[in-house]
Amino acid sequence: MAGRPWSVARAIAAGLIVGVLAAARPCRGEEPPAFSGPQAMRYLEAICELGPRPSGSAAMTRQRELLAKHFRAAGGTVSGQAFQIRDRRTGAAVHMENLIVTWHPDRRERVLIGAHYDTRPFPDRDPVDPRGRFVGANDGASGVAVLMELARFMPALPGPVGVDFVLFDAEEYVVAPRDPYCLGSTFFARQYAAEQDGGRATHRYRAGVILDMVADRDLEIWQERHSIEWPDTRPVVDSIWAVATRLGVRQFVPRPKHTVEDDHVPLRMIGRIPTCDVIDFDYPHWHTTADTPANCAPESLGAVGKVMLEWLREQR
Numbered sequence: 004m005a006g007r008p009w010s011v012a013r014a015i016a017a018g019l020i021v022g023v024l025a026a027a028r029p030c031r032g033e034e035p036p037a038f039s040g041p042q043a044m045r046y047l048e049a050i051c052e053l054g055p056r057p058s059g060s061a062a063m064t065r066q067r068e069l070l071a072k073h074f075r076a077a078g079g080t081v082s083g084q085a086f087q088i089r090d091r092r093t094g095a096a097v098h099m100e101n102l103i104v105t106w107h108p109d110r111r112e113r114v115l116i117g118a119h120y121d122t123r124p125f126p127d128r129d130p131v132d133p134r135g136r137f138v139g140a141n142d143g144a145s146g147v148a149v150l151m152e153l154a155r156f157m158p159a160l161p162g163p164v165g166v167d168f169v170l171f172d173a174e175e176y177v178v179a180p181r182d183p184y185c186l187g188s189t190f191f192a193r194q195y196a197a198e199q200d201g202g203r204a205t206h207r208y209r210a211g212v213i214l215d216m217v218a219d220r221d222l223e224i225w226q227e228r229h230s231i232e233w234p235d236t237r238p239v240v241d242s243i244w245a246v247a248t249r250l251g252v253r254q255f256v257p258r259p260k261h262t263v264e265d266d267h268v269p270l271r272m273i274g275r276i277p278t279c280d281v282i283d284f285d286y287p288h289w290h291t292t293a294d295t296p297a298n299c300a301p302e303s304l305g306a307v308g309k310v311m312l313e314w315l316r317e318q319r
């Protein structure tokens with residue numbers, strides 16, 4: 004009696020161990036693990052539960068802590084890039100901080116995947132309540148949620164190219180119509196350009212991609228016009244949309260539509276990083292109180308995540 008339960012237990016334990024190994028290290032020829040849209044959607048909801056997250060707010064600090072913890076747990080190296088601005092109305096100092104998540108820091112040649120993680124202080128396009136509550140589910144949380152789910156795949160990313168996720172603060176610290184925007188990406192691009200020019204650079208970005216407003220229920224990502232008109236950035240666009248076509252992801256429309264002033268502009272114009280904007284700019288709830296999780300869909304996040312993951316895996 005003493006031996007039998009022991010060997011059964013041992014057999015079970017051995018089976019469990021085999022099971023764990025099989026889950027962690029897929030055999031050759033097996034399907035690689037897939038990006039999960041539903042998981043990304045849960046991240047989007049968790050971020051929105053923090054409430055409005057404009058630059059300098061307590062909710063933004065809580066979000067930063069949540070993200071740093073998440074990406075560290077996934078194996079990334081997380082660092083903050085802090086700077087300050089003066090609020091143009093009150094003159095008070097506002098703390099701003101980009102968050103940089105580095106995967107495979109030993110790889111000198113790198114790509115940057117960025118998303119802004121601040122939310123607009125007010126839903127100023129809302130027809131009823133332009134000073135109402137704005138949680139930025141699509142405009143703010145969606146790009147972040149895709150990065151949170153992509154993190155799971157980064158430690159095993161093959162090839163010689165490293166990846167940095169950069170969460171930009173103050174993409175839209177816009178309280179009055181003429182306030183400047185893209186402050187975090189502008190700061191980041193200046194630092195990067197100074198490092199490159201000063202011979203202090205430890206790495207170089209071959210390309211960048213900004214993910215913004217990628218969760219719309221009726222997702223249609225047309226090619227953004229700056230991204231295709233800059234000759235060095237056009238190949239980045241072509242390669243992403245080629246992956247989408249090959250994977251049958253029809254949400255990526257291989258034709259140009261809008262011109263958008265987003266974080267890719269300072270990255271390319273100041274940082275000289277060929278950076279493409281992946282954005283659905285036809286979101287009916289843009290900058291309104293209705294930009295909530297209810298108007299976002301896991302299928303949309305899944306479509307973007309699937310394309311980005313394959314694109315990263317094909318970097319050679």
Ligand SMILES: [Zn+2]
Pocket residue numbers: 123142175290
């Ligand atoms: Zn916005």
